[in-house]
Amino acid sequence: MIRIFESAGRPFVAFVEEFGRILLLLISATAWLFRPPFRFRVVLKQMEFVGVKSITVVLITGAFTGMVLALQTYHGFRMFGGEGLVGSTLTLAITRELGPVFTALMVTGRAGSAMAAEIGTMKVTEQIDALYTMSVSPVQFLIMPRIVAGILMLPVLTVISDFIGIVGGYFVGVKLLNINSGIFMARIVEIVDLDDIFNGLIKSACFGLILALVGCYKGFYTTGGAEGVGKATTQSVVYASVAILISDYFLTSVMFR
Amino acid sequence: MIKLVKVSKSFKGQKVLDNLDLIVEPEKINIIIGRSGSGKSVLLKHIIGLIRPDSGQIFVDGIDITKINEKTFNEMRKKFGMLFQEAALFDSMTVGENVAFPIKEHRHLSQKKVDEIVNEKLIQVGLTNVAHKMPSELSGGMKKRVGLARAIALDPEIILFDEPTTGLDPIMCSAINNLIVQTQEHTKATCIVISHDIESTFKIAHKVAMLYHGKIIEEGIPGEVKVSGNPVVRQFIEGRQIEQSPKQK
């Protein structure tokens, strides 16, 4: 009987343990943020890596998300003559949900995985130990800059994604499906609040924190050579994606009531 | 002053260090010998706190480093320089940036001055025209020498070398041995060197210690160790197969 509880409880205990370690890492990274030396250049470099280098993929996913939304909503709304609402509906969907979430998922695949791989490789080749021997905290030098970059750059990328998504939706709706351009825009202005956009951006900052933290955590606790690095990389993408979607639900339920 | 008292360490039930005692001669070259897998690297990592012992004490300048927290340790490690067995160069930085890294972290010098020191250290380890290369473009022996240059970049008080000459050609070997001797004489650093090169060990060491089955089984000045009566030591320095000792668990 105890055996059953034991084996059922073990994954739960492991989860709690892992969650605790992630939290500790976050706390220590936050503490290092306020302790000199302030590593502006390293942070800038990470912001470039997370932000600038993700723009292409964010533009493509953002545009097509908007375009396909226009198509889908158009067919629905046409049944009761509500084509004019296509613009506002897709804008709400994009700014509240799809912009932040898709951007975060794409950046997780691109940058979060790279963080896990890079830090993991440094771990198994003793480069992290070498940092310790030189009295440099790896949490401050490697992890804090990545987390800061994630939190700062995800909202920026999301703004880009939101904008290009609406442009894509406009293109499909107005140019291809012949919705009246004036009505399309007027409904957007009428129905969409600045709050919708703003809340979406707060969400995306949270997602940025999650994907960077999980990527760094997985890398930092890598063991077992090249195979371990591979495992850490895949796990970081899976864990971060799941965590992003779960936290999205809770953030949404708090924000949009 | 570095002193290890009854240090034990196991990995998953495998005992690597077993109540090990060792006194390191300050401001001297201390060489640790022992067979591959006997725990030499593990011992070295204990001294700089990368691995914490299961039990026992490790004193560095009178402070028991097994009791201090990570922050105090961070200060403590500024006295140290370490060459890793696999060099552990930062592969996202060039060779020059690698050697410059500890200098830039801990000294406030102009870029010009930093470059000067980097160049000087690289020349000391026999490397020219590599500062702009990435570590992945270097041979194993070259990486090791860059690691060496990085370890001595700040002229630390205590330098740990994990097999500085393994994988180098004979000419480079003696050049590196000379470099260790010169650096030590010049900076009066305490050097702890792990070496497989018996001949040069006896030439440059002030103290030799042999690690076997988790303990130091022989230590002393080279002259003493050379004529050691311990059969295991004899066999090791003569390069013969060590038979399994009867007391082994």
Ligand SMILES: Nc1ncnc2c1ncn2[C@@H]1O[C@H](COP(=O)(O)OP(=O)(O)OP(=O)(O)O)[C@@H](O)[C@H]1O
């Ligand atoms: N992090 C670790 N986890 C588990 N076991 C380890 C770890 N580090 C070392 N060991 C084990 O400790 C033993 C000693 O390893 P160590 O690297 O110190 O050997 P060494 O004397 O330096 O050998 P070599 O001369 O080949 O470098 C080995 O059996 C190794 O398997």
Ligand SMILES: [Mg+2]
């Ligand atoms: Mg070793």
